[in-house]
Amino acid sequence: MACNLKHLTCSLLLFISLIGSSIADDDEDLLEWVQQDNRRFLNAVLRVSNLNRTIEFYTQSLGMTVLRKREIPENDSFGAVLGYGPQDSQFVLRLKQIREGENLDIGTAYGHFGISTEDAYGLVEIIRAGGGVITREPGTLPGTTQIFAFVEDPDGYSIEILERPPTPAPINHINLHVVDLDRAIQFYQQALGLQLILRFDNPLEQYTMAIMGFDTNLTQITSVELQYNYNVTEYTSGNGYIQVAISTDDVFESADAVELVIQELGGTIIRAPDENNKTFSFLDPEGFKTVFLFPSKMISSSKLC
Numbered sequence: 001m002a003c004n005l006k007h008l009t010c011s012l013l014l015f016i017s018l019i020g021s022s023i024a025d026d027d028e029d030l031l032e033w034v035q036q037d038n039r040r041f042l043n044a045v046l047r048v049s050n051l052n053r054t055i056e057f058y059t060q061s062l063g064m065t066v067l068r069k070r071e072i073p074e075n076d077s078f079g080a081v082l083g084y085g086p087q088d089s090q091f092v093l094r095l096k097q098i099r100e101g102e103n104l105d106i107g108t109a110y111g112h113f114g115i116s117t118e119d120a121y122g123l124v125e126i127i128r129a130g131g132g133v134i135t136r137e138p139g140t141l142p143g144t145t146q147i148f149a150f151v152e153d154p155d156g157y158s159i160e161i162l163e164r165p166p167t168p169a170p171i172n173h174i175n176l177h178v179v180d181l182d183r184a185i186q187f188y189q190q191a192l193g194l195q196l197i198l199r200f201d202n203p204l205e206q207y208t209m210a211i212m213g214f215d216t217n218l219t220q221i222t223s224v225e226l227q228y229n230y231n232v233t234e235y236t237s238g239n240g241y242i243q244v245a246i247s248t249d250d251v252f253e254s255a256d257a258v259e260l261v262i263q264e265l266g267g268t269i270i271r272a273p274d275e276n277n278k279t280f281s282f283l284d285p286e287g288f289k290t291v292f293l294f295p296s297k298m299i300s301s302s303k304l305c
C-alpha cells in the first residue's frame, strides 16, 4: 500500500514536472518568436500647447514636412503627423493639441527626441535665427567624435541634433529616463525584442545610457535611449509624451510575450487586442506606454485620416 502511494506520488510529481517544463518550453518559444518578429518603431505621440506654433517650428527650423493634418483637431485626436519622409517607411511624430482648459506638463520622465543632420553647426544657426533656444551648443563629449547639440521647441521639449551621414531614419531616437536601467534593458530585450547596441557611462554628466534598436547600425535606424541619471529615483510623467508605437506581424503573440515578461519584471496591460481592433497597449515597468500595431491596422488607420 505504502509503495503504491509512493508510486502515485512519484507519477504525480513526474506529471507535474512534465507540464511545468512544457510550459517553460512554450514560454521560451514565445520569447524566441519575439526576436524573429518583424518590428520597427512607427511613431511617437506628443501633446503640444499650440499645434500651429509647433508645426511652424518643426517645419521651418527643423526642416520637417507635414505628412497629415487635421484642421480642427477634436478632443484627444491627433492634430498633425510630421517627419522627414513617408510614415510607411520612416519613424514620424504625431502631435496632438492639448485639450482646451488643460495645461501642458512635460514632466521629467520623457527626455527628448533626436534628429540627424549632415551639418549640426549649420542647423543650429538656422534654429537660432528662427528664435529657437539653444540649450547646448554643438560639440563633442571628451574623447569622442560624435557632434551633437540640444535645442528646445516652443513648448520647451528638448531636441537633440546629431551630426550624421544621410540616413533612412532622420528622426533618430527617443530618449526616456529610467530609474532601474538593468530592468528596463531586460524588459525591452525580452518583451520588445530590442537589441542592446551600446551602453556607456558618463560620470562627468552623471548618467548611464543604454541605446537599443531593432537593428544594430546606429546611423541607419531609429533607436531608443534609456538614460539612468545618477541617484534619481523618481520622475513625473506629466501629460506631454504619450507613447511610442511599434509594428508587429502578430499582435496576439506580441501581447502574450509582453504579458509573460510583465509577470516577471512588472508593467501593466492597458488594452488587450481583439479581432476587431488589432492593437495592444501596455505600460512598461517604468510606466512608459507602448502600443503594438498590426501592419494592416496601421495602413487602414492611415487611410482613414
Ligand SMILES: *[C@@H]1O[C@H](CO)[C@@H](O)[C@H](O)[C@H]1NC(C)=O
Binding pocket: 052, 071
Ligand atoms: C492653424 O492653422 C490653420 C491653417 O494652417 C488654420 O486654419 C487654423 O485656424 C489655425 N489654428 C489656430 C488655433 O490658430
Ligand SMILES: *[C@@H]1O[C@H](CO)[C@@H](O)[C@H](O)[C@H]1NC(C)=O
Binding pocket: 074, 075
Ligand atoms: C469631444 O468631446 C465632447 C465632450 O466630451 C463630446 O461631446 C464630443 O462628442 C467629442 N467629439 C468627438 C469627435 O469625439
Ligand SMILES: *[C@@H]1O[C@H](CO)[C@@H](O)[C@H](O)[C@H]1NC(C)=O
Binding pocket: 217, 218, 219, 220
Ligand atoms: C552603418 O551603415 C553605413 C551605411 O550603410 C555604413 O557606411 C557603416 O559602415 C555602417 N556601420 C557599421 C558599424 O556597420
Ligand SMILES: *[C@@H]1O[C@H](CO)[C@@H](O)[C@H](O)[C@H]1NC(C)=O
Binding pocket: 230, 231
Ligand atoms: C550616486 O550614483 C553613483 C552612480 O550610480 C554612485 O556611485 C553613488 O554612490 C551615488 N551617490 C549617492 C549619494 O547615492
Ligand SMILES: *[C@@H]1O[C@H](CO)[C@@H](O)[C@H](O)[C@H]1NC(C)=O
Binding pocket: 271, 277, 279, 281
Ligand atoms: C482601437 O484601438 C485604438 C488604439 O488603442 C483606439 O484608439 C481606438 O479607439 C480603438 N477603436 C475601437 C473601435 O475600439
